[in-house]
Amino acid sequence: MLGNFSYCNPTKLYFGDDSLRYLDAELPRYGKNVVLIYGGGSIKTNGIYDQVIKFLNKNDKNVAEISGVMPNPTLDKLYEGMEIARGHQADFLLAVGGGSVCDYAKALSVSVNCKEDPWEKYYLRFEEPECETLPVGCVLTMAGTGSEMNAGAVITNTKTKLKIGHVFASESVMPRFSILNPKYTLTLPHYQMISGIYDIFNHICEQYFSGEDDNTSDYISEGLMRSVICASRIANKDPRNYEARSNLMWAATWALNTLVSRGKSTDWMVHMLGQSVGAYTNATHGMTLSAVSLPYYRFILPYGMQKFKKFAINVWDVDPAGKTDKQIAEEGLSAMESWMNELGLVMSLTELGATEDMLEGIAGGTLIMPGGYKVLDHNDVMKILKESL
Amino acid sequence: MLGNFSYCNPTKLYFGDDSLRYLDAELPRYGKNVVLIYGGGSIKTNGIYDQVIKFLNKNDKNVAEISGVMPNPTLDKLYEGMEIARGHQADFLLAVGGGSVCDYAKALSVSVNCKEDPWEKYYLRFEEPECETLPVGCVLTMAGTGSEMNAGAVITNTKTKLKIGHVFASESVMPRFSILNPKYTLTLPHYQMISGIYDIFNHICEQYFSGEDDNTSDYISEGLMRSVICASRIANKDPRNYEARSNLMWAATWALNTLVSRGKSTDWMVHMLGQSVGAYTNATHGMTLSAVSLPYYRFILPYGMQKFKKFAINVWDVDPAGKTDKQIAEEGLSAMESWMNELGLVMSLTELGATEDMLEGIAGGTLIMPGGYKVLDHNDVMKILKESL
16 A cells, blocks of 8 residues: 655756756746856766856856766765855855766755754754755756756765765755756766666666555556666667657656655665665766675565566566466566666676675675665675675 | 656645645645635535634634535636635635546636636636636545646536636646545545546546657556556455555546656547537546547557557557457457446446437537547547447
8 A cells, every 4th residue: 555655846857959948947046156066077078068158157147166076976075065155155056967966966955054064964863954955956967866856965975985875855955957958868978878777777676676565656667667678778779869868867857756655665775785885996876786786686585576576577578377476576587687788787796896805894884774675684785795796 | 759848746745544634734834815615515524624624723714615616617616716716815725625626726726816707718718827826725535637736627618518628837826735635535436436547547548649659658657557457446346445545546646747748749539529528418527538438549549559559568468479460459448448347437428318419519519639649530520429329
């Protein structure tokens, strides 16, 4: 059954190959002092930076910049951004980039006016902001994290080697608007593309693999997973296929904007494992997930047999005739493994530079989430990590 | 491919068996003068009215009432409500009922401060409101129309026998909040329940049966349809099954809150036919849809073969082995027909009191929508209506 919940997601989305022009409609709604946030500078070579600056100038904004936001945004980078935004008396934060840049902008939004240390408050004590938050807008250049339509922000503390995500409860942390132009994703390197694809798929899995009943959220998830599988196969062969990339971008948004988790428990252990791996290896997020997924799902399969069976039949079209539940469920995971290999995903921690002596540390940094089919203990985590090497 | 679009749906939803208590959190956000809108009075016998009044009194509101909103709200009833709301200097409209009551509240919201005749402006010229709209909140007592999370409002002009829906573009017409308590739907008469179920299912069909490609919206639709089929079979045998009713209520909201139509064309001809039937017979909305659906879908099947084939395989689990596309597609519609019979839906216009001599009038009142697999002409409409008798 669907448990009790509330749902509200007011982010306005502009989707399509001409969507950047809506910046011109949105910018007048916000104050004069804008902080433009971006990553490694690819937006300067592909022309997006110039177009964004043109709209900012046209709307007579005072612009400060935070550049060099890294794939796993660090706490030190957050402190640096707080200085810049405070110095600029920022009214509005404009993130141009992938999920890391959007996450960073949201973390900054709740930190600029915060009287306490944001790491302590938001990432260790998981508190909500009491201060005024700054409005955030996003121009998305990569599909994957869903950060463009949710209130989550992952930050990595490099000193303590902890990568922690906080999904804020307040809608005020969600981007006010996000511009989704699939064309921007066409030129992404193949490794980034498939990493993003697996991130999308795994977001859905994390919310799907929990609970036993036939609820609407899980049916929506099955549809989204089928869409990701179909579009990923096209994009993998033909990365410049706009149709496939637009479907992936849209599926990414709905995979993690709170819809498919409504009314049910969720798992998130693959992300917890992957985030700890990321803190040790600085590997690309989606690849940390792909490396640990199959060992994890094979470990929990006996505890969630009926859902894994449903996954096999409804998502992977496994024919159940004449097979035991276990055979059907395992065949589903084998089909998923074939698809992951077909895409070229990283299938082991070794490929990401992790070594056996790191595993105790990675296990120690893995937060245990209680929503899945089995609540893991330290030994379980070690077993899964060893299996993932 | 997904065409260009924008998406914004800020309605806040409170879902669950304890959700009415959130009225207490929402009411303080709005002004003192509230118009309470409801239908035939069943909310007085089942106790919902008393609970709502308690929250209104607790929040010190001045309450005026509009009762007797009928299943197909009429233009005359709208005029009557405009008088009441103006006389009361309404700040806020609270709809307690099914889709008709919610629709009526939204129509009233755009009409109270309108300087022109709302029928002319909104239903004949399809214009957007320029006046200030009144905020609307909904307490939903029946699942089906999706009216609780969209900007649509259907009004029937009994003089001209035209039943017309307008989906407003402005988010300000959407309910500010909606309270969805599946318990309220448990005691609905069976006829109303199955009528609502078919309304949900057909909303998805209307958006699904158009376009040819593998887009994410259609995959989400397939998931929603499977959910409706599964939950409807449980609810049909056991109407007091909370699990099934909660899944139906949630599916209903997402079937028509603009999500599954993003980036694609949509059809809506079953609704156009059904609405015209409704204006002639005053039959229950969902039953006007079920009566014309199969003749319509069988008529357009040759023009949308690939989608009907996909519908058969992905929604109805039709085994395609050794069959032609046409056989597969037709088998899908036969499976749908069996399910409709199983639920006990009305399968002919005759059962609704329509007679052959009405058909020319019904055909004349049917708006032709251009988004489906074939743009119908008058002869096509007559053929489908005759087939539906």
